[in-house]
Amino acid sequence: MSQVFSFHGGIHPPENKKQSTRAPIGKAPLPQQLVLPMQQHIGGPADPLVSVGDSVLKGQLIAEPIGRISASVHAPTSGKVIDIAHYPVPHASGLSGECIVIEADGEDRWIEHEGIADYKAIERTELIEHIRASGISGMGGAGFPTDVKLHLSEDHIVNTLIINAAECEPYITADDMLMRERPHEIIGGIEVIAHLLRPSHILIGIEDNKTNAIHALEAAVKHCDLNIDIVVVPTKYPSGGERQLIKLLTDIEVPAGKIPADIGIVCQNVGTTSAVYRAVHKGEPLISRIVTVTGDAVRHPKNLEVLLGTPFRSLLEACDLRPEALSRLVMGGPMMGVTVDNDRIPVIKTTNCLIAATQQEMPPAPPAQACIRCGMCEQACPADLLPQQLYWFAKGREFDKARHHNLFDCIECGACAYVCPSNIPLVQYYRFAKSEIRTEEREQQKADHARERFEARQARLEREAAEKEAKRKARAAEAAKAQEARKAAAAKPKEEATEQATPDIKQLKTAAAVARTKLKKAQKAFDEAAAGNSEGLAELEQALNDARSKAEAAEKALEAGSPAPSEGGNAELKQLKVAAAVARTKLKKAQDALKNAEDKGLDGIDKLRATVETLENKADEAQKAFEAAQPAETAEKTEAPAKPEPAAEPALDAKALKQQVSIMRTKLKKAEAALEAAESDDERSALQADVDDLKKRFDEATEAFNKVEKAKMDAAAQAGIDLKQLRIDAAMAKAAITKGERALKKAEADDEREQIEQELVAAKAKSDELHKTLSQYD
Amino acid sequence: MGTVLTAIIVLLLLAAAFGVLLGYASVRFKVEGNPIVDQIDAILPQTQCGQCGYPGCRPYAEAISNGDAINKCPPGGQSTIEALADLLDVEAVPLDSEHGEEKPKSVAFIREDECIGCTKCIQACPVDAILGAAKQMHTVITTECTGCDLCVEPCPVDCIDMIPIETTPNTWKWPEPPAPMDLIATDRGRGLATSEAH
Numbered sequence: 001m002s003q004v005f006s007f008h009g010g011i012h013p014p015e016n017k018k019q020s021t022r023a024p025i026g027k028a029p030l031p032q033q034l035v036l037p038m039q040q041h042i043g044g045p046a047d048p049l050v051s052v053g054d055s056v057l058k059g060q061l062i063a064e065p066i067g068r069i070s071a072s073v074h075a076p077t078s079g080k081v082i083d084i085a086h087y088p089v090p091h092a093s094g095l096s097g098e099c100i101v102i103e104a105d106g107e108d109r110w111i112e113h114e115g116i117a118d119y120k121a122i123e124r125t126e127l128i129e130h131i132r133a134s135g136i137s138g139m140g141g142a143g144f145p146t147d148v149k150l151h152l153s154e155d156h157i158v159n160t161l162i163i164n165a166a167e168c169e170p171y172i173t174a175d176d177m178l179m180r181e182r183p184h185e186i187i188g189g190i191e192v193i194a195h196l197l198r199p200s201h202i203l204i205g206i207e208d209n210k211t212n213a214i215h216a217l218e219a220a221v222k223h224c225d226l227n228i229d230i231v232v233v234p235t236k237y238p239s240g241g242e243r244q245l246i247k248l249l250t251d252i253e254v255p256a257g258k259i260p261a262d263i264g265i266v267c268q269n270v271g272t273t274s275a276v277y278r279a280v281h282k283g284e285p286l287i288s289r290i291v292t293v294t295g296d297a298v299r300h301p302k303n304l305e306v307l308l309g310t311p312f313r314s315l316l317e318a319c320d321l322r323p324e325a326l327s328r329l330v331m332g333g334p335m336m337g338v339t340v341d342n343d344r345i346p347v348i349k350t351t352n353c354l355i356a357a358t359q360q361e362m363p364p365a366p367p368a369q370a371c372i373r374c375g376m377c378e379q380a381c382p383a384d385l386l387p388q389q390l391y392w393f394a395k396g397r398e399f400d401k402a403r404h405h406n407l408f409d410c411i412e413c414g415a416c417a418y419v420c421p422s423n424i425p426l427v428q429y430y431r432f433a434k435s436e437i438r439t440e441e442r443e444q445q446k447a448d449h450a451r452e453r454f455e456a457r458q459a460r461l462e463r464e465a466a467e468k469e470a471k472r473k474a475r476a477a478e479a480a481k482a483q484e485a486r487k488a489a490a491a492k493p494k495e496e497a498t499e500q501a502t503p504d505i506k507q508l509k510t511a512a513a514v515a516r517t518k519l520k521k522a523q524k525a526f527d528e529a530a531a532g533n534s535e536g537l538a539e540l541e542q543a544l545n546d547a548r549s550k551a552e553a554a555e556k557a558l559e560a561g562s563p564a565p566s567e568g569g570n571a572e573l574k575q576l577k578v579a580a581a582v583a584r585t586k587l588k589k590a591q592d593a594l595k596n597a598e599d600k601g602l603d604g605i606d607k608l609r610a611t612v613e614t615l616e617n618k619a620d621e622a623q624k625a626f627e628a629a630q631p632a633e634t635a636e637k638t639e640a641p642a643k644p645e646p647a648a649e650p651a652l653d654a655k656a657l658k659q660q661v662s663i664m665r666t667k668l669k670k671a672e673a674a675l676e677a678a679e680s681d682d683e684r685s686a687l688q689a690d691v692d693d694l695k696k697r698f699d700e701a702t703e704a705f706n707k708v709e710k711a712k713m714d715a716a717a718q719a720g721i722d723l724k725q726l727r728i729d730a731a732m733a734k735a736a737i738t739k740g741e742r743a744l745k746k747a748e749a750d751d752e753r754e755q756i757e758q759e760l761v762a763a764k765a766k767s768d769e770l771h772k773t774l775s776q777y778d
Numbered sequence: 779m780g781t782v783l784t785a786i787i788v789l790l791l792l793a794a795a796f797g798v799l800l801g802y803a804s805v806r807f808k809v810e811g812n813p814i815v816d817q818i819d820a821i822l823p824q825t826q827c828g829q830c831g832y833p834g835c836r837p838y839a840e841a842i843s844n845g846d847a848i849n850k851c852p853p854g855g856q857s858t859i860e861a862l863a864d865l866l867d868v869e870a871v872p873l874d875s876e877h878g879e880e881k882p883k884s885v886a887f888i889r890e891d892e893c894i895g896c897t898k899c900i901q902a903c904p905v906d907a908i909l910g911a912a913k914q915m916h917t918v919i920t921t922e923c924t925g926c927d928l929c930v931e932p933c934p935v936d937c938i939d940m941i942p943i944e945t946t947p948n949t950w951k952w953p954e955p956p957a958p959m960d961l962i963a964t965d966r967g968r969g970l971a972t973s974e975a976h
Binding site for chain 1: 822823824825834857904905906907922946947949950952953954955
């Protein structure tokens with residue numbers, strides 16, 4: 001027999017347990033509708049697996065746990081899911097939570113279920129998983145998912161298992177009746193839990209006011225191999241508190257902020273052990289529990305085995321409620337329970353008691369008075385706290401100080417409020433303070449999270465901006481490089497070209513320009529000298545001649561150096577024209593100078609005259625050369641296309657003709673405009689003649705052009721070639737060549753290059769052919 | 779004369795020793811940044827809403843540390859002002875209504891049928907709580923939303939609502955118990971005054 005220790009404080013309220021222990025556990029009637037909240041436990045709410053309209057069987061899983069600390073929910077009876085929505089849940093707030101509503105079909109048909117034949121044979125984790133799947137959570141009041149506690153032996157050394165059978169709160173007899181009637185279930189459950197946790201010894205803590213239960217348990221324990229001690233503790237509220245019971249049975253205090261497992265102890269409620277037994281041996285998930293229905297307002301207070309989800313109203317009816325006497329409906333015990341004003345609220349896994357109290361039984365709380373600092377609350381506190389201090393801090397909203405006075409070690413047992421002579425609702429203050437602190441913490445957490453995210457976003461934006469900038473810079477650098485490369489590539493062929501045509505044209509041009517300037521200067525100096533009739537004229541003349549010869553040489557070199565007029569001799573023609581013009585200008589200048597000199601009667605006149613003459617000759621020569629080149633050019637022009645043209649009877653270039661036509665048209669238009677503007681009759685008649693003439697010429701030109709065009713078309717038609725198609729083909733061939741060239745440039749391997757070269761040659765040949773054909777008709 | 783000299787020398791030596799000690803300490807225990815800014819920032823609600831006139835909570839924290847008023851944060855409300863007053867040892871003043879009223883906490887909700895996928899709200903969200911892509915429907919990750927309102931303004935089709943957060947049994951707070959009754963007639967009004975002050 002274990003020794004019994006004691007804990008600080010505690011009270012002895014009237015027990016009021018006898019009323020509900022007279023009758024055996026009854027069976028609550030099956031209600032029409034069962035409302036199953038998704039959160040019947042501590043932790044995350046379960047997630048519905050069924051949808052509205054589904055038929056469910058008794059014991060069928062209807063909601064699965066989300067997260068580690070969560071519990072599944074099963075259908076307590078067979079029927080149909082008629083709604084999944086928010087309904088009032090058993091909570092102090094009176095708020096609604098998500099619920100699955102099942103309409104019972106009355107058949108109460110079980111889903112196929114089977115217990116585990118030999119739970120010792122299977123893996124422990126598998127066994128715990130089975131218990132988790134049965135949706136078992138602590139049935140003493142807090143509702144902590146049992147499977148989490150069963151895992152504790154994995155990371156803690158568990159040497160003591162304490163079964164909490166104290167049931168210290170007044171009125172409640174659910175555990176008492178369970179122990180009286182089903183002790184073997186409890187012992188069976190203990191065996192399973194002991195198998196999982198492997199404690200060195202097991203203690204069942206039970207208050208000495210439950211004599212029958214003690215006898216029943218003692219009888220059951222005799223058949224058990226385990227080392228189970230039934231420890232009878234004196235009746236004192238709140239000996240059923242986890243920490244208080246541990247202190248009572250082991251004299252060890254669980255440190256603040258730690259769990260019993262940290263000191264090697266695990267506590268389980270007797271109701272939970274029974275549920276574990278059923279789940280393991282019978283395969284029945286947690287779908288019902290024993291609820292004490294008591295209070296003066298019911299005629300037959302008793303314990304009922306109730307399906308989860310049964311509304312309070314049907315329990316009260318089952319116990320013969322006197323509605324007129326009911327003043328307060330309390331869910332839970334009178335010390336820790338909460339008042340509910342809705343009798344449709346369903347029974348959940350943690351509902352152990354329902355008190356239908358009369359006015360006399362639970363009078364409304366007398367108005368609170370000022371705290372007189374009597375210290376009685378401190379005497380009563382089972383957690384060794386300073387209740388009045390906590391009260392002041394809570395009232396003054398000094399939550400930090402309340403925290404430092406270990407507010408969170410308060411178990412809200414209500415002993416302090418029970419003894420308070422000023423009727424101060426102390427527990428309400430603590431609950432208020434606790435929820436304020438929790439909210440603050442939640443908000444702080446959220447704020448920290450938001451800050452983290454904000455900073456992460458800022459960092460990301462900065463990084464992105466930096467990356468963008470870097471990319472932009474890289475792109476700019478690349479573009480600059482490409483530009484340079486292009487420039488270099490452009491400069492190369494030029495260089496090559498100039499190298500071929502040595503000496504450099506540009507240089508030649510500059511030299512020529514310099515020579516010309518020098519010549520001009522010399523000329524000017526000579527003119528001035530001549531005008532001033534000074535000496536040294538001969539020297540100047542010499543210099544002038546030198547300059548002239550130099551300039552001429554430069555000009556000649558330039559002419560020779562400029563690219564050979566390979567195509568059509570157009571450039572040559574131009575040059576000749578320019579040369580002729582230059583010669584003419586020079587001649588004019590020389591003539592002017594000569595005239596000037598003659599007027600003044602100077603010495604160098606003869607010389608100047610000679611120069612003018614030579615210049616004249618030169619100009620004539622240039623003009624002649626130009627004229628000679630021009631007809632040759634035009635002849636070439638007209639002849640070149642005429643040769644391959646078979647149908648070109650009027651051997652004329654179509655293009656030239658076209659030009660002529662448009663020129664004629666313009667001239668005609670001008671003449672017509674002049675005619676209109678003309679005023680005198682003579683003028684008009686002359687203009688009229690002009691216009692007529694022009695008209696005639698225009699018509700002729702048009703006709704000639706049309707003829708050529710038609711001939712071309714005819715020729716093409718004869719050859720059976722579509723001109724347009726031909727042109728497209730030619731363009732495509734050209735493109736193919738450029739492509740090939742590019743590929744050739746890129747190609748590195750010799751084999752590849754050879755292949756491409758071959759292809760290029762073929763493409764060139766094709767292109768040439770096409771162009772030739774095209775030029776025949778163009 | 780000798781004693782005076784000794785005293786002066788001793789004092790000078792002491793001064794030099796402590797000077798060296800202080801100099802070393804100022805280098806060794808140098809605090810980077812302004813720790814008070816961190817403390818203020820920790821109190822601010824981190825909605826990053828900018829209602830205070832600063833681009834985020836930290837800039838406002840910096841401004842407060844430089845002497846700005848502590849009552850410019852509507853999302854934090856009176857409790858934040860009180861916490862700041864406590865920290866900075868200044869008078870707690872009521873919220874400056876110029877920067878907005880204290881509103882119930884809310885989260886943004888996008889009416890997804892109406893969303894055209896313009897990504898404007900995504901760019902506006904300071905905590906990346908909006909999910910979506912160009913021309914795809916957007917949605918708000920409610921757990922990340924701080925309720926700062928910044929996404930409402932840029933939405934071209936006005937499909938964002940700010941929905942007050944509903945109280946669930948898990949977030950419900952126990953109410954403060956009513957103030958105790960007055961003991962004697964002269965106390966009348968005092969309890970009221972204290973309850974109002976809270």
